[in-house]
Each structure stands twice: as structure tokens, then as C-alpha cells.
Amino acid sequence: MGRPRQYGGGAERQRAFRQRQEATTRRVDRGALDGLERRLDELQAAMWAAAAAGDETARRCGAASVETILEKLTRHFGDRARESQVPTANSKQES
Secondary structure, X not given: OOOOOOOOOHHHHHHHHHHHHHHHOOOOOHHHHHHHHHHHHHHHHHHHHHHHOOOHHHHHHXXXXXXXXXXXXXXXXXXXXXXXXXXXXXXXXXX
């Protein structure tokens, strides 16, 4: 005896497939996606040029992939923001 059918027919199977697909994928505007990719490529080229010109942040955050550049920039600016929020010993004494 074989296993019981999971779907009653082709239409039901297709409907289940589309529901799973809808839950795991997003539809995007191709023009907007192409524009974003172009801007990321421009960011990468600008980072490399700035690093070659001696910019310290660009040197620390430079990488071969755009994804790694974004991760490093996010970490760098997050660290800078946290550093600026930490009260110094002098500011505590002035209060």
C-alpha cells in the first residue's frame, strides 16, 4: 500500500506551492533593484578610491564585496555612535 495523497489534485498542489512561495519570496520592482545595485557598486568604487587616497575610515571598511563593506560601515558608525553616547569622567563631575 502506498502513502496517502497529500493533495487532492493538481490545482490543490499548485495552490499550496504558491502559498509556500509567497511566504518565502518578495516581489520587487526590477528598475528599483537595478538602481540599488548600481548605487552599491558606486559606493564600493568610492570606498576604494577614498582608501587609495588615504582615508582611514575607507581603509578600515574596505573589502572586496559590497556586503562586507556595508557590514563594516554599519559596525564602524555604530561604534562611533556608542562612543559618543558614553559619558566621560569629566562630564559626570561637571553635573
